[in-house]
Amino acid sequence: MRVTGPVLKGLLYGAVGYVLGGPVLAAVVRAAGGSFPFDLELAAGSVLGTVGWLAGVGMWDVWARGWFGLPLRSWPEDDGVARYFRFTTDHKVIGIQYLVTFLGLLFLGGALAMLMRWELMRPGMQLLTLNGFNQVMSLHGIIMIAVAVAILLGGLGNYCVPLMIGAHDMAFPRVNALSYWLTPPVAVMLLASLLVGGWDSGWTAYPPLSTVNAPGQVLMIVAVVIFGLSSILGGINFLVTIARMRAPGMTWGRLPIFVWSVFAASLLSFVVTQYLAASLLMVLLDRVAGMSYFHFARGGTPVVYQQLFWFYSHPAVYIMIVPAFGAALEVITHFARTPLYAYRWVVGAFLGIVGLSTIVWAHHNFTSGMPDWMHAPMLATTEAISVPTGLVFLSALGTLLRGRLWLRTPMLFALAWVWNFLIGGITGIFNADVATDLHLHDTYFVVAHFHYTIMGGEIFALLAAVYYWYPKITGRMYDERLGRLHFWWSFLAFNATFLPMFWAGLHGMNRRIADYPAALGSVNLWTSLAAFLLGASFLVFLYNFVVSWVRGPRAEANPWQASTLEWQVPSPPPVENFPAPPAVVGAPYVYGMPGVRHAVLGAAGGSER
Amino acid sequence: MHPAEAAGRLSAHELQNARLGLWLFIVSEAALFSAFIAARYLNLGTSRPEELNQLLGLGITGVLLLSSLTAYRAETCIAHGDRPGFLRNVLWTVLLAGVFLVGVVVEWGEGFHYFPPSTRYGTSFFSLTGLHGLHVLSGAVLLLGIYLHGRRGRYGPGEYWPVEGVVKYWHFVDVAWVFIYPTLYLVG
Numbered sequence: 001m002r003v004t005g006p007v008l009k010g011l012l013y014g015a016v017g018y019v020l021g022g023p024v025l026a027a028v029v030r031a032a033g034g035s036f037p038f039d040l041e042l043a044a045g046s047v048l049g050t051v052g053w054l055a056g057v058g059m060w061d062v063w064a065r066g067w068f069g070l071p072l073r074s075w076p077e078d079d080g081v082a083r084y085f086r087f088t089t090d091h092k093v094i095g096i097q098y099l100v101t102f103l104g105l106l107f108l109g110g111a112l113a114m115l116m117r118w119e120l121m122r123p124g125m126q127l128l129t130l131n132g133f134n135q136v137m138s139l140h141g142i143i144m145i146a147v148a149v150a151i152l153l154g155g156l157g158n159y160c161v162p163l164m165i166g167a168h169d170m171a172f173p174r175v176n177a178l179s180y181w182l183t184p185p186v187a188v189m190l191l192a193s194l195l196v197g198g199w200d201s202g203w204t205a206y207p208p209l210s211t212v213n214a215p216g217q218v219l220m221i222v223a224v225v226i227f228g229l230s231s232i233l234g235g236i237n238f239l240v241t242i243a244r245m246r247a248p249g250m251t252w253g254r255l256p257i258f259v260w261s262v263f264a265a266s267l268l269s270f271v272v273t274q275y276l277a278a279s280l281l282m283v284l285l286d287r288v289a290g291m292s293y294f295h296f297a298r299g300g301t302p303v304v305y306q307q308l309f310w311f312y313s314h315p316a317v318y319i320m321i322v323p324a325f326g327a328a329l330e331v332i333t334h335f336a337r338t339p340l341y342a343y344r345w346v347v348g349a350f351l352g353i354v355g356l357s358t359i360v361w362a363h364h365n366f367t368s369g370m371p372d373w374m375h376a377p378m379l380a381t382t383e384a385i386s387v388p389t390g391l392v393f394l395s396a397l398g399t400l401l402r403g404r405l406w407l408r409t410p411m412l413f414a415l416a417w418v419w420n421f422l423i424g425g426i427t428g429i430f431n432a433d434v435a436t437d438l439h440l441h442d443t444y445f446v447v448a449h450f451h452y453t454i455m456g457g458e459i460f461a462l463l464a465a466v467y468y469w470y471p472k473i474t475g476r477m478y479d480e481r482l483g484r485l486h487f488w489w490s491f492l493a494f495n496a497t498f499l500p501m502f503w504a505g506l507h508g509m510n511r512r513i514a515d516y517p518a519a520l521g522s523v524n525l526w527t528s529l530a531a532f533l534l535g536a537s538f539l540v541f542l543y544n545f546v547v548s549w550v551r552g553p554r555a556e557a558n559p560w561q562a563s564t565l566e567w568q569v570p571s572p573p574p575v576e577n578f579p580a581p582p583a584v585v586g587a588p589y590v591y592g593m594p595g596v597r598h599a600v601l602g603a604a605g606g607s608e609r
Numbered sequence: 610m611h612p613a614e615a616a617g618r619l620s621a622h623e624l625q626n627a628r629l630g631l632w633l634f635i636v637s638e639a640a641l642f643s644a645f646i647a648a649r650y651l652n653l654g655t656s657r658p659e660e661l662n663q664l665l666g667l668g669i670t671g672v673l674l675l676s677s678l679t680a681y682r683a684e685t686c687i688a689h690g691d692r693p694g695f696l697r698n699v700l701w702t703v704l705l706a707g708v709f710l711v712g713v714v715v716e717w718g719e720g721f722h723y724f725p726p727s728t729r730y731g732t733s734f735f736s737l738t739g740l741h742g743l744h745v746l747s748g749a750v751l752l753l754g755i756y757l758h759g760r761r762g763r764y765g766p767g768e769y770w771p772v773e774g775v776v777k778y779w780h781f782v783d784v785a786w787v788f789i790y791p792t793l794y795l796v797g
Contacts, residue, residue: 274638291731
């Protein structure tokens with residue numbers, strides 16, 4: 001009860017909130033003679049249910065009571081495993097909560113992908129109905145998008161950024177806990193949507209379909225808007241933390257590159273996420289209030305949705321990939337044992353990506369019937385973004401060239417990132433060019449490109465970072481042999497899965513469909529078999545992750561002899577991280593420079609926090 | 610902005626953090642409004658119906674602008690330790706917010722008749738005024754919160770971050786209307 005109490009209370013309050021905000025309110029309104037569509041019942045119930053859930057898991061006790069002048073309650077700081085199941089404000093606890101939750105969702109999304117590949121193994125229908133395939137495809141999409149947005153920022157960003165800048169916590173620890181505890185209701189709503197018919201419009205939820213399909217769409221919209229709120233609050237928290245919580249001497253030019261990448265991604269997410277919320281809210285208004293934003297029969301304009309939606313959703317891929325750049329470069333520089341090549345150029349590149357990514361959105365709409373004059377500018381800006389991206393890539397190559405490589409599992413995954421992202425980046429050019437995109441749009445070429453950047457790019461960088469920080473976070477060492485096995489298995493299976501998809505797309509394989517011409521049978525059979533291998537490779541990771549945490553050998557404070565601050569404290573770090581604020585005296589990556597230091601610890605700086 | 614800090618005492622460093630956090634939150638909120646404003650122009654250009662009640666629109670705009678003045682005076686009063694003045698001005702602000710909301714409700718009544726939500730103008734009109742109205746309502750609740758806390762003497766010179774936060778939020782809600790008003794009433 002000590003451990004499960006808050007979560008059970010949250011579930012109870014959440015259920016009460018749902019019933020009050022949904023069915024009860026609807027019954028009252030209907031009894032009074034008003035109309036209350038089922039869509040509205042779902043939306044209002046989920047919102048109030050989320051509020052109840054938050055109150056139950058501890059937000060009421062440790063925070064909201066203060067709003068009403070009541071004394072706050074608190075839990076003991078060091079309360080073992082119970083800390084992970086309630087509204088704890090320690091950034092390290094929240095980082096682990098994010099990491100474990102979203103790894104779970106990653107496996108769920110992966111299992112859905114396996115279902116799709118089973119269906120696509122042969123032409124004709126095997127396992128799923130047509131509508132069932134659409135629902136599985138949509139759910140796979142949105143779950144993986146949520147994972148890609150939150151796992152690096154929420155998980156490793158939360159855990160590592162305060163440590164890396166020498167802070168005792170994030171700037172707003174309670175907002176941080178709120179950001180995390182908003183995410184379980186999101187997962188619940190996405191899965192519960194299957195109970196009310198699911199939704200079949202993909203993760204992009206394009207109208208007019210999304211304004212008229214099953215009520216599951218409403219739950220998806222509310223879930224994504226709440227997830228957006230979590231993302232915005234997290235972004236603001238990172239910006240203030242990095243701007244104002246740095247240890248004495250930790251100048252902007254001395255920030256580890258991962259911190260810079262989190263800063264850049266947050267700069268994007270805290271603004272553009274609102275456009276996702278807005279576009280989905282408009283769909284919701286069309287459904288529940290009879291409005292005519294996109295509802296075709298009422299004179300709405302569906303293509304406006306695409307403009308607003310992609311104004312978030314293109315920058316969103318940079319919210320996903322920029323922290324991955326940071327994580328991969330972090331691993332590469334530590335394991336090449338040399339300072340990061342062209343550090344300042346990389347920082348400039350991150351900021352350049354942030355700026356450029358907000359003016360490229362309409363390359364998703366080349367075939368959507370948007371005004372012709374938008375084609376050429378969007379082509380040009382999209383191609384221009386390969387310049388800062390190329391700088392990041394050259395920095396990785398320069399570091400590798402000048403360093404002496406230490407090929408442990410994190411470094412292997414970082415090298416895989418170099419390869420995968422190279423293919424993902426180059427194939428993006430064909431999607432950015434109007435002439436080729438008209439042919440490639442909505443084919444598996446796009447699917448392959450996207451998975452090379454986000455799975456091959458971000459998730460491989462995530463794996464590099466998870467292996468890299470695993471000893472710090474768990475206090476245990478993972479099994480190096482299993483790590484290498486996971487690397488070779490997943491790297492080869494990943495490329496075997498997605499490389500043929502380019503070919504399939506070029507030969508007319510449409511994406512998001514459950515069936516295809518028999519001529520495409522062999523490439524799909526190959527892709528499916530490779531995908532099952534890829535899925536199986538993650539079982540090695542899961543085994544290593546769980547078993548090493550329980551039984552692995554104790555990790556030292558700094559098994560990689562790395563120079564940045566998080567490695568200068570015990571593994572795992574104590575509550576509040578540092579006994580006194582460290583004094584930062586030099587650049588972050590001091591390799592091959594005897595006597596030069598990044599920071600001096602233990603010196604009581606006496607600075608205020 | 611969070612009355613959470615109502616009873617808490619912030620250090621100078623925490624105060625600066627809170628200020629920056631609130632400003633970023635306001636920038637983010639502005640993006641949300643900008644999306645809905647953009648949708649109005651993308652969906653129906655600058656056309657607007659003749660039946661709009663221009664006098665009412667102008668009136669509630671004036672009321673909301675005035676409420677920013679009283680909100681500002683409330684903050685200045687508490688900064689100078691004038692608690693009665695602070696309480697009086699907060700109440701005036703809440704009252705003006707109430708008048709504004711009543712005006713919106715009247716306008717909604719007329720709107721349902723002339724340009725219901727299913728029309729293209731009605732879509733933008735009801736969602737923009739509705740979104741903004743929710744912000745006014747939440748601002749009024751927060752103002753009532755600082756009024757009640759203020760009455761118990763929770764704030765004083767140098768210890769009034771919740772007041773500062775709520776008032777800044779209120780100014781933002783006001784500025785948002787300054788963009789919404791011409792978008793709905795004046796262009797075209």
